[in-house]
Amino acid sequence: MSTVNVSNLNKIFNKGQTNQVDALVDVSLSVEQGEFVSLIGPSGCGKSTLLRLIANLLEPTSGDVVVAGKSAKQARLDQDYGMAFQQAGLFDWRTVSKNIELPLELKGWDKTKREARAKEMLDLVKLPEFSGHFPWQLSGGMQQRVAIARALAAHPPLLLMDEPFGALDEMTREHMQAELLSICAKTGTTVVFVTHSIPEAVYLSNRVVVMSPRPGRITKIVDVKLDGQRNESTRERPEFFAAITSVREALRAGGGHAHAGAGVEDR
Amino acid sequence: MSPLAQRIVRRSSMFVVALLFVAALWELYKVVGPEDGGALLGINILPRSNDRAMPHIWDMLSRYNRPELRSSERKIWRVVLAGAWFSFRLSLVGFAIGTTVGVLLATLMARFKVVERGLLPYLVVSQTVPLIALAPLVVSWGGKLEVFGYEWPRWLSASVLGAFLAFFPVAVGTLRGLSSANHASLELMDSYAASWTQTLFRLRFPSAIPFMVPAFKLAASASVIGVVVAEISTGLKGGIGRLIIEYAREATGDPAKVFTAVFGAALLGLAMAGLVAAFDLYVMRNRPKEAT
Numbered sequence: 001m002s003t004v005n006v007s008n009l010n011k012i013f014n015k016g017q018t019n020q021v022d023a024l025v026d027v028s029l030s031v032e033q034g035e036f037v038s039l040i041g042p043s044g045c046g047k048s049t050l051l052r053l054i055a056n057l058l059e060p061t062s063g064d065v066v067v068a069g070k071s072a073k074q075a076r077l078d079q080d081y082g083m084a085f086q087q088a089g090l091f092d093w094r095t096v097s098k099n100i101e102l103p104l105e106l107k108g109w110d111k112t113k114r115e116a117r118a119k120e121m122l123d124l125v126k127l128p129e130f131s132g133h134f135p136w137q138l139s140g141g142m143q144q145r146v147a148i149a150r151a152l153a154a155h156p157p158l159l160l161m162d163e164p165f166g167a168l169d170e171m172t173r174e175h176m177q178a179e180l181l182s183i184c185a186k187t188g189t190t191v192v193f194v195t196h197s198i199p200e201a202v203y204l205s206n207r208v209v210v211m212s213p214r215p216g217r218i219t220k221i222v223d224v225k226l227d228g229q230r231n232e233s234t235r236e237r238p239e240f241f242a243a244i245t246s247v248r249e250a251l252r253a254g255g256g257h258a259h260a261g262a263g264v265e266d267r
Numbered sequence: 268m269s270p271l272a273q274r275i276v277r278r279s280s281m282f283v284v285a286l287l288f289v290a291a292l293w294e295l296y297k298v299v300g301p302e303d304g305g306a307l308l309g310i311n312i313l314p315r316s317n318d319r320a321m322p323h324i325w326d327m328l329s330r331y332n333r334p335e336l337r338s339s340e341r342k343i344w345r346v347v348l349a350g351a352w353f354s355f356r357l358s359l360v361g362f363a364i365g366t367t368v369g370v371l372l373a374t375l376m377a378r379f380k381v382v383e384r385g386l387l388p389y390l391v392v393s394q395t396v397p398l399i400a401l402a403p404l405v406v407s408w409g410g411k412l413e414v415f416g417y418e419w420p421r422w423l424s425a426s427v428l429g430a431f432l433a434f435f436p437v438a439v440g441t442l443r444g445l446s447s448a449n450h451a452s453l454e455l456m457d458s459y460a461a462s463w464t465q466t467l468f469r470l471r472f473p474s475a476i477p478f479m480v481p482a483f484k485l486a487a488s489a490s491v492i493g494v495v496v497a498e499i500s501t502g503l504k505g506g507i508g509r510l511i512i513e514y515a516r517e518a519t520g521d522p523a524k525v526f527t528a529v530f531g532a533a534l535l536g537l538a539m540a541g542l543v544a545a546f547d548l549y550v551m552r553n554r555p556k557e558a559t
């Protein structure tokens with residue numbers, strides 16, 4: 001059974017008005033359990049919109065979203081997914097540990113269980129000594145790790161991430177990518193990941209979904225044939241470059257005009 | 268020294284310097300200002316600088332150490348302090364009622380847009396009603412009230428007037444604060460399927476705190492003004508307001524006397540502001556410090 005199943009999805013903002021936007025047109029995608037899928041495409045092609053539809057933070061104009069075998073709404077109510085955004089979005093007034101406990105609190109877990117889980121998550125993201133710190137006392141990369149810990153705290157089967165490493169420097173970013181992969185391998189979490197970076201998408205994913213704008217749609221899905229453990233040497237393998245090339249070509253082909261692929265980083 | 272102690276020391280020394288500065292200005296004006304007032308650019312605005320209108324600072328201070336009346340033994344500083352303490356308690360009650368009502372109204376308005384649209388204009392209008400006109404009314408209503416077998420005490424009317432002025436900044440500030448929670452955080456709470464109350468207490472109120480603290484500061488001084496004006500206009504005994512009108516009547520014979528009471532009122536305002544400042548330090552202790 002696939003963890004996410006999106007079929008014939010359409011999303012039109014401001015329908016019937018002069019500022020109507022066809023954000024997504026006839027999008028179908030299914031993500032298998034344990035799979036890592038990236039969404040890539042130029043700015044405005046509807047990546048965030050697709051992620052929000054899966055998260056049930058938006059209602060589709062038409063089409064179906066099934067998450068963990070349920071309607072998207074039921075999945076949200078059951079907290080079947082965790083979410084992380086470009087900005088860590090931690091609450092300033094809560095300690096790191098309390099931030100991670102937030103989703104558990106809302107689920108009604110008792111205090112001891114919550115604290116034990118927060119500690120476990122902090123070990124996972126390698127920040128055990130920072131549980132009592134406040135978010136603003138942490139570096140950007142550390143904050144992002146806390147946000148990931150929070151997203152994973154309830155052990156959701158699905159993780160939705162919208163450019164979570166966008167604000168980080170290149171070194172931290174590569175480090176975080178490796179950590180994310182190892183966390184997902186440990187927990188068996190399924191991930192849908194939005195990014196602007198082709199190498200990031202290829203390095204992380206089993207499949208890279210290439211999208212194009214106006215109207216937003218899926219133009220190609222690239223299978224990344226890098227099996228097994230990924231590490232630093234992965235970035236030098238021929239399969240890695242092959243996948244990068246096919247994603248880039250798909251991005252070029254997708255738009256059909258000179259600016260196709262604008263806003264996508266080629267590093 | 269800890270940064271907090273440093274801040275407190277710096278703030279209080281600034282305060283003392285400011286006081287000395289005002290005192291110096293006062294005395295300077297007494298030297299250069301016209302004895303019987305005067306006109307500036309044809310308008311009669313320069314105050315009189317004679318000792319009856321503007322007593323010397325040292326006369327005011329030494330007045331504290333003399334008895335209130337020639338017939339009594341009680342030094343005036345005791346009387347003023349007791350009056351300030353009385354009014355302080357009334358203001359505190361008014362502040363508590365006002366902030367509670369203000370926060371509740373703001374929450375209601377944040378929850379239901381209809382309430383905001385319907386209520387907010389009336390709240391604004393309520394603040395234009397002159398307090399002097401309202402005070403005797405509230406006192407006379409209060410006199411007829413009996414709550415759960417208790418008779419409505421007269422002092423409570425003064426507190427209610429304080430609350431009437433205090434609730435407004437709190438309602439407006441809190442409403443702003445409650446809607447200041449950022450979009451991403453709200454979406455996060457949504458993604459957790461959090462209920463409105465859960466979002467209120469875990470996100471909206473904490474985000475509102477930086478807006479509520481300044482509102483509380485306004486409310487603190489508003490409640491003092493409300494109480495003192497109510498005391499003056501209804502003649503309620505025991506508070507600093509009453510002392511001010513009584514002493515003002517003696518201004519011709521004993522001009523320094525009314526100033527002792529006026530400073531008492533200022534002290535009262537300071538005490539309220541101090542309370543709010545302490546609250547501020549407490550609730551903001553774990554927030555990022557802005558560079559000062």
Ligand SMILES: Nc1ncnc2c1ncn2[C@@H]1O[C@H](COP(=O)(O)OP(=O)(O)OP(=O)(O)O)[C@@H](O)[C@H]1O
Pocket residue numbers: 013014021022023041042043044045046047048049050216
């Ligand atoms: N709430 C909204 N109301 C109206 N239009 C919207 C709304 N959200 C998104 N859109 C429009 O939908 C389109 C897709 O937006 P979306 O945010 O999904 O793009 P994106 O692929 O995530 O872009 P980026 O890479 O810049 O984040 C854009 O044209 C945007 O203007």
Ligand SMILES: [Mg+2]
Pocket residue numbers: 047048049162
């Ligand atoms: Mg986006």
